[in-house]
Amino acid sequence: MRTRRTLLISVSASALVATAATGGLAVVATASPAPTATGTIEVSTAAELKSALAGASPGDTIHLADGTYTGNFKTSTAASSGSRITLTGSSKAVLTAGGGYGLHLNGASYWTVKGITVTGGQKGIMIDSAKSVVVDTVTVHGLDMEGVHFRKSSTDGVIKGSRIYDTGNDGRGMGEGVYVGSAGGVSDKSDNVQILNNTIGPDVGGEAIDLKEGTTGGKVTGNTFDGKGLTGNNYDDSWIDVKGNNYVIENNTGKNTTNNGYETHSQQSGWGCGTVFRGNRSTLSGATGDKQLAINVTNFSGSCRTTVYASNTVTGGKGLTNITVTP
Incomplete structure (x- = not known):
């Protein structure tokens, strides 16, 4: 009589366990995510997502099935300009954190994050020391602090076509929709960040967009802002606060604000300069509308200029701006 034997074979490339027995071979998949022949890693659980990251x-390409992924997710793997890494799924693929960062790209240059939803954490998507990260058509909401933050000299980033709302729920006025740079110095060179065609608000506790001193050369265009829910804490009283240099702010639409629509400030000497405002449409109706400006420039001089074009328009409020308009 022959002795029956069972053999377990680990196949690392496909994360399968094969069971060989007398009379045949049975193949059983484990819980680990498996890349397909095209380089797509299909995941459906939080454990699989952490492993894939x-x-x-x-x-x-890491593809998330619809469902809830509970935890804090992070990666420090960098890709390259010619070979990006993509994390993608529908808006029904929801990263839900109980605090901390929902998704942290730490040194993870050349990543694209597309389609998914991030909610429930202290901060939504944090991008640190990472070049050319693209955040595309995501939904970010239900956070204690800011929604998406480009920080620690994360250059050439893009956030586009996304929706951010319901932030700053801890009440400290730290609920900016998109935050670029760091406060308190000029060492954070998160330069050339583009913020394109997003919908930010309502119930965003800080500014829709905060562009910090030390950052340069970004572009904010085609966005829609609803300032309903601004807390007014820490002077969070406008849709955009520009403290960096040489930004272009154009073709945005805003409504509901506790003070002005757009503001520039010089928090550090030589900063808050060179901003160009063009084609923005502001609606400043409300109880305090007679005191508001669409574009309030707090520091204007020969060495620190701001350009406000006549293509900007305003409804309600005190007027368009407090500086001379350029035809």
Whole structure:
């Protein structure tokens, strides 16, 4: 009589366990995510997502099935300009954190995050020391503090086509929709960040967009702002606060604000300069509307200029701006 034997074979490339027995071979999949032949890693659980983020390689796509992914998710793997890493799913693929960062890209240059929802944490998507990160058509909401933050000299980033609302729920006025740079110095060179065609608000506790001193050369265009829910804490009383240099703010639409629509400030000497405002449409109706400006420039001189074009328009409030308008 022959002795029956069972053999377990680990196949790392496909994360399968094969069971060989007398009379045949049975193959059983484990819980680990498996890349397909095209480099797409399909995941459907929080454990699989953490594994995929840790093990991703340039050129990979991590695809999230619809569902809830509970935890704090992070990666420090960098891709390259010619071989990006993509994390993608529908808006029904929801990263839900109980605090901390929902998704942290720490040194993870050349990533694209597309389609998913991030909610429930202290901060939504945090991008640190990472070049050319693209955040595309995501939904970010239900946070204690800011929604999406480009920080620690994260240059050439893009956030586009996304929706951010219901932030700043801890009441400290730290609920900016999109935050670029760091406060308190000029060492954070998160330069050339583009903020394009997003919907930010309502119930965003800070500014829709805060552009910090030390950052340069970004572009804010085609966005829609609803300031309903601004707390007014820490002077959070406008849709955009520009403290960096040489930004272009154009073709945005805003309504509901506790003070002005757009503001520039010089928090550090030589900063808050060179901003261009063009084609923005502001609605300043409300109980305090007779005191508001669409564009309030707090520091204007020969060495620190701001340009406000006549293509900007305003309804309600005190007027368009407090400086001479350029035809």
